Amino acid sequence: MRIAEASVRTGISARLLRYYEDQGLLDPARNSSGYRDYSVDDLVAARRVRQLLNVGLSTATIGTVLPCLTERLGQLTPVCAELIDELRHEQDRIISAIDALTESRDAIGQVIAAGTPAA
Numbered sequence: 001m002r003i004a005e006a007s008v009r010t011g012i013s014a015r016l017l018r019y020y021e022d023q024g025l026l027d028p029a030r031n032s033s034g035y036r037d038y039s040v041d042d043l044v045a046a047r048r049v050r051q052l053l054n055v056g057l058s059t060a061t062i063g064t065v066l067p068c069l070t071e072r073l074g075q076l077t078p079v080c081a082e083l084i085d086e087l088r089h090e091q092d093r094i095i096s097a098i099d100a101l102t103e104s105r106d107a108i109g110q111v112i113a114a115g116t117p118a119a
Contacts, residue, residue, distance in 0.1 A: 006038035010046045017046060023059045025049045025066060048076070056094050061086070 006028075007014045020026045021036075026045055028036040038046075048069065052062045065087065068080035078084060 001038050003036050003038065006036075006043060006046070010043050010050070012046055012050055016050075020046060020049050020059075024063055025059060044071075051076070056097075057090055061090060 001009070003014045003017055006012075006017060010017075012020075017026065017036075017038075021028065026042055026049070028038045028042045031037045045066070048066065048071070049059075049062055052065070053059070057065070065078075065083055068078055068083040069076050070079050071077065078087070
């Protein structure tokens with residue numbers, strides 16, 4: 001199927017599908033006219049990329065972990081043992097980012113509270 005239909009079926013814009021391809025995350029076939037020809041497997045991969053981006057992984061990280069993931073019972077499951085360590089590293093990075101954001105939120109709250117007139 002062409003990129004417009006792939007976009008509709010995945011809910012991912014054509015621009016992002018092209019970007020995923022540029023990043024090496026998708027590799028749709030090309031027809032004789034040179035147009036992308038997305039398969040059902042390409043749509044599954046595109047949705048998987050979107051899901052991994054939504055949880056905070058970078059496209060570089062996704063490029064390394066994507067070949068080691070499969071879907072079982074509706075859940076992404078690693079099939080390569082070394083993937084677990086990489087995902088733990090990413091999880092630690094995300095936890096650190098959450099901690100930093102929490103500190104920032106609390107600091108802003110303190111500034112707001114200090115500048116709010118007493119009732």
